[in-house]
Amino acid sequence: MISQASFRTHPSPLESGLHLDGKRMTPQRKKVLSLFEEIGSGIHLSAEEVHSKLTSTGDKVSLATIYRTLRLLVKMTFLNELDLSEGGNRFELLSHDHPDHHHLICIRCGRTEEFENNEVINAGEVAAKNFGFKLLESSLNVRALCPICINK
Amino acid sequence: MISQASFRTHPSPLESGLHLDGKRMTPQRKKVLSLFEEIGSGIHLSAEEVHSKLTSTGDKVSLATIYRTLRLLVKMTFLNELDLSEGGNRFELLSHDHPDHHHLICIRCGRTEEFENNEVINAGEVAAKNFGFKLLESSLNVRALCPICINK
DNA sequence: AGCGTATTGAGAACTGCTTGCAACTTGTAA
DNA sequence: TTACAAGTTGCAAGCAGTTCTCAATACGCT
Numbered sequence: 001m002i003s004q005a006s007f008r009t010h011p012s013p014l015e016s017g018l019h020l021d022g023k024r025m026t027p028q029r030k031k032v033l034s035l036f037e038e039i040g041s042g043i044h045l046s047a048e049e050v051h052s053k054l055t056s057t058g059d060k061v062s063l064a065t066i067y068r069t070l071r072l073l074v075k076m077t078f079l080n081e082l083d084l085s086e087g088g089n090r091f092e093l094l095s096h097d098h099p100d101h102h103h104l105i106c107i108r109c110g111r112t113e114e115f116e117n118n119e120v121i122n123a124g125e126v127a128a129k130n131f132g133f134k135l136l137e138s139s140l141n142v143r144a145l146c147p148i149c150i151n152k
Numbered sequence: 153m154i155s156q157a158s159f160r161t162h163p164s165p166l167e168s169g170l171h172l173d174g175k176r177m178t179p180q181r182k183k184v185l186s187l188f189e190e191i192g193s194g195i196h197l198s199a200e201e202v203h204s205k206l207t208s209t210g211d212k213v214s215l216a217t218i219y220r221t222l223r224l225l226v227k228m229t230f231l232n233e234l235d236l237s238e239g240g241n242r243f244e245l246l247s248h249d250h251p252d253h254h255h256l257i258c259i260r261c262g263r264t265e266e267f268e269n270n271e272v273i274n275a276g277e278v279a280a281k282n283f284g285f286k287l288l289e290s291s292l293n294v295r296a297l298c299p300i301c302i303n304k
Numbered sequence: 305a306g307c308g309t310a311t312t313g314a315g316a317a318c319t320g321c322t323t324g325c326a327a328c329t330t331g332t333a334a
Numbered sequence: 335t336t337a338c339a340a341g342t343t344g345c346a347a348g349c350a351g352t353t354c355t356c357a358a359t360a361c362g363c364t
Contacts, residue, residue, distance in 0.1 A: 019362090022309090023310070023311090024310055024360085024361050024362070025361075026310090026312080027360095028312075046351090047351080047352080062313045062314070063313095063352090064312080064313070064314080064354085065311080065313070067351090067352060067353070068311085068312085068353090088350080088352085104276075104279050104280060104283055104285055106285065113285075115275075115279040115282070115283075117275040117279070119271040119275060120275045120292065123254070123269040123292065124254075124256075124292065127254070127256050127265075127267045127269070127294055128256060128294055128296050130267070131256055131265050131298070132298070132299040133258065133294075133296035133297060133299070135295075135296045136296050137294075137295045138295065139293055139295075140275065140293075141290065141291055141292075142276040142287060143289045143290070143291075144285035144286055144288050145286040146283070146284070147284040171331085174340085174341080175342090176329080176342070177330080178329075178330080178341090180343075181342095198320090199320080199321080213343090213344090214343065214344045214345070215321090215344095216321090216343080217344070219321060219322070220342085220343085240319085240320055
C-alpha cells in the first residue's frame, strides 16, 4: 500500500489555510480549486458551470457543495467573486500579482472582456479613505454592446 | 365635477415619453416616479422598498407592477439601476446633470456612499472603444467596511 | 486505530424576479 | 361623449439561483 505520509508532500496553500482555521481538506474543495487553476485566471465560471464541468469528468460533487466551496474560497481569497448581474454570480481565480481588474460586458450576449486601469483602482482607494471605509475590493463593470450585438 | 381636461396641464416628461411610444400613463407609473422624485436622486430603493413605501401610504400597487414599472423607467432613463448584489437590485433617480456615479458600499450594514471620478468614467469609455463595444453604462462598485462595521 | 467534529449529498425551502391570463383602463377616433 | 382597441394591472403560478436541514460520511488529531 502506498501511504500518503510515507513522504512528506508540501501541504498546498489551500490545505494549510484550511487547517489554520480548524477546517478540513476534502477532495471536493481540491477539485474546485484545481479546476480554476487549470483554466487559469481571467476566466469566470458560474456555480452551475463549475458543477457541470466537474460532474462531466465523472466526479460526483453536489451543487450545494459547490456553492459552499465557492463561498469559502472567496473568503480565503483564492477566488474572486464577480457580480455581473443577469443570471448568477461568477467566480475566477484571483491572481495576486494582478490587482483588481475590470470588466466590459456585453449585456446582450454576455461576452466579457477584461481590462486593467490603475486610475480606477486608485479612485476606489481614495474614495474609501475619504469616507473612512476599509476597502475590500473594487470592481468596475462597463455595460455595453459588443460589435456583433450592436446590429441586432 | 372638476374635469381633468378643463384646463390643459403640461404633460409631464413621463407622460409624453410614454405617448411617443404608444404607451400609457397610469396612476401606478406616476406614483413610482413621484416617489423617487420626492426622495431625490442619490438614494436607492429596492423594488420591495418601493412597493412597501407605496402601499404603506394606502396606495394599492402590486409588486409585479413595481418590477414592470421600474424596468420601464430604467429603459426610459428616468431611473438608474444599480446592482450592488446581496439581495436584489436597487434603483435611483437619474439626474442628467450628473454623469455616472460610483458607489462605496459597506458589505456588512449596507451603508452606501457615492462619489464621482471622471477618470473612472473615462477608463470605461476607453476600454469600450478598444474592444469595439458600444458603451451603455459604467459603474464602479467599491466593496468595503464602513467605520462602524470595521470593529465588528 | 478510534473518535470528535467538519463536511457532504439530496432535496426541500427561500428569494428576487418574471410571466400568463382575465379583468380593467386609457387614449383616440367617431 | 361614447365606444372600443390596445396597453396595463393584479394575482397566482413559475423560474433561476442560492441556501438550509439533517442524516450519513470522512478528516485529521492523538
